[in-house]
Amino acid sequence: MDALLDLLPDTEGYLPYWMLFVSSLAVFNSVQNFLTTSLTRKIYNKSPASVNPLQARTFAVWTLASAAIRIYAAYNLELKPMYDLALVSYVLALGHFALEFVVYRTAGLGPGLISPLIVASTSLIWMTRQYDFYVQA
Secondary structure, three states: OOHHHOOOOOOOOOOHHHHHHHHHHHHHHHHHHOOOHHHHHHHOOOHHHHHHEEEEEEHHHHEEEEEEHHHHHHHHOOOOHHHHHHHHHHHHHHHHHHHHHOOOOOOOOOHHHHHHHHHHHHHHHHHHOOHHHHOOO
């Protein structure tokens, strides 16, 4: 058990652990997008025909890149460029899902869409409010 605890970020606060948790969910989401389109169709439930294997794999790579940024940031929150990059990754995610819901109308308000909206908005609020706590000037 101690070996696993040694792998966690050595910092104060819970934000790094949240980012690792969110990233682990993103890795799972990426793997499932490489294998199937079923869960992604739950996000884009108003246009499930738009979710094809190519789109799912592209979504998987985008999600995996976001996870990599957030994992690296979780261990380096004191570095302004890393913190900012992680913050931007949540802005991009929230923007994407909001646009798909409001503008393109491919995503309907259900569990598939609510989850990423909650994660992205919660993370943005948390990171914005804790900026000075983590980032070393």
